[in-house]
Amino acid sequence: MNFSPELPRDAQSILELAARSMFDLFASASEGMMLVDRSGRVVWINDQYRRFLPALGFEQESDFVGHQVDEVVQNTQMHQVLLTGKPILIDLLSNRAGTFVVSRIPLRDDKGGVIGVLGIVLFDHPETTLQPLISKFARLQRDLDEARQSQQALKRELVRELAGQKHSGARRSKYTFASFVGASEAAVEVKRQARRASQSSSPVLLLGETGTGKELLAHAIHAASSRVDKPFVGVNIAAVPDTLLEAEFFGVAPGAYTGADRRGRDGKFVIADGGTLFLDEIGDMPLALQSKLLRALQEGEIEPLGSNKIISFDVRIIAATSRDLAALVRTGAFREDLFYRLNVLPIRVPPLRERRLDIPALLEVLAEDLALHSDAPAPELSRAALDVLCAQTWRGNIRELRNVLEQAAMRSDSASIDADVVAQVLKDAGVAQVPVQAVATDGVSASTALLRLLSVQVAELEHQAIQAAMQASNGNKWVAAKRLGISRATLYARLNLSEN
Secondary structure (H helix, E strand, O other): OOOOOOOOHHHHHHHHHHHHHHHHHHHHHOOEEEEEEOOOEEEEEOHHHHOOHHHHOOOOHHHOOOOEHHHHOOOOOHHHHHHHOOOEEEEEEEEOOEEEEEEEEEEEOOOOOEEEEEEEEEEOOHHHHOHHHHHHHHHHHHHHHHHHHHHHHHHHHHHHHHOOOOOOHHHOOOOOHHHOOOOOHHHHHHHHHHHHHHOOOOOEEEEOOOOOOHHHHHHHHHHOOOOOOOOEEEEEHHHOOHHHHHHHHHOEOOOOOOOOOOOOEOOHHHHOOOOEEEEEOHHHOOHHHHHHHHHHHHHOEEOOEOOOOOEEOOOEEEEEEOOOHHHHHHHOOOOHHHHHHHOOEEEEOOOHHHOHHHHHHHHHHHHHHHHHOOOOOOOEEOHHHHHHHHHOOOOOHHHHHHHHHHHHHHHOOOOEEOHHHHHHHHHHOOOOOOOHHHOOEOOEOHHHHHHHHHHHHHHHHHHHHHHHHHHHOOOOHHHHHHHHOOOHHHHHHHHHHHHO
């Protein structure tokens, strides 16, 4: 490090002291340090670095110090720093001693010329030390990929329309897994299960209270599946009169009955052919239609009303309900055989009260969405207002949370919403408000809950990163380990852990 001769003496002393202090700090806090001269020869290593010598193949320090750095350290980039004079602040170095996170800093004389390089080993177990950062990057990359996938679907839709191939916007998925906001243990788990389900063609049954995001997950499963280019068709069974449900599902032949369209009408099975058919509120389906639906699912064929023609179809079924289907089966209100047909990949979508840690992030997204649909800026919540909202049980879940936020934004005189406004909205809605101080996290402290949340996230995202590396390397474990920056032994251990 060089200092300007124009600086006052006391300033130069401070800089020299700072340089020595920083050097001493790195020497004691790092995992190892070395110095090379302008010719690339190792001239010094500290005590921490000496422990790497046996792994590098050297019994004595004299076999290492005094030799060219590229002869004693495999894959080193010290010569690159000598040549360019530019530091390499963060890099991964792999050699016989292992994989390390290193920094390489050029040393200059008073004239600015490079006279050597300081090499610092920051971490010697990056697969453990940097895993949260690696996992966060992998998660952001995955969400980016999903956003790109959604964008590509929109482009394909536009191409179809420009080519005259009308494909209604209601017939494609509107959401991806990135749309399901939440990083709590419960949210991470439900997204993990849904991602696994997206890779299968078996029926999925989404179970959960109203307003938890079941329809959003259905869209996301379709968007992540191999059927993404095909239609996504949804039917809310509770919203269709019983007398019209059969025609809604199976279609109507031309002139099948008085008042029927002369051209006939395709049912949802035909419209969704090749794609996904989402059956929302399946628990409200009348018994008479349940047997016909079961037969259609088993045979892969339907017969439109008023027709003798059999039509084959290929759809992936995703069903959802807020009712207890198992209880309906016991009372005879839902066919047991249809229940088993649909209950192949059940996914329970947790209520909001089981993932309170997600409420701040959800409120931020909901506020931005409200701003997009109005001329007003996104509402901002005071700390006290946020605490009040996080404390409630939310029987209507995310749908109710949005309603309360929208009402509070309308009643507030400014973009900032305080706790009194939120409390009044809850009171007017007849909600028994839960005091903030009464909120508990299942008997554990908030810090403990957050630590548990982080550990679960890291484990899940680490598993996803390993699976992605294995897929990208076509199952080659050596290549996958190199991509991840970990040893093959570590990769084998992680794979065995995930399989057990």
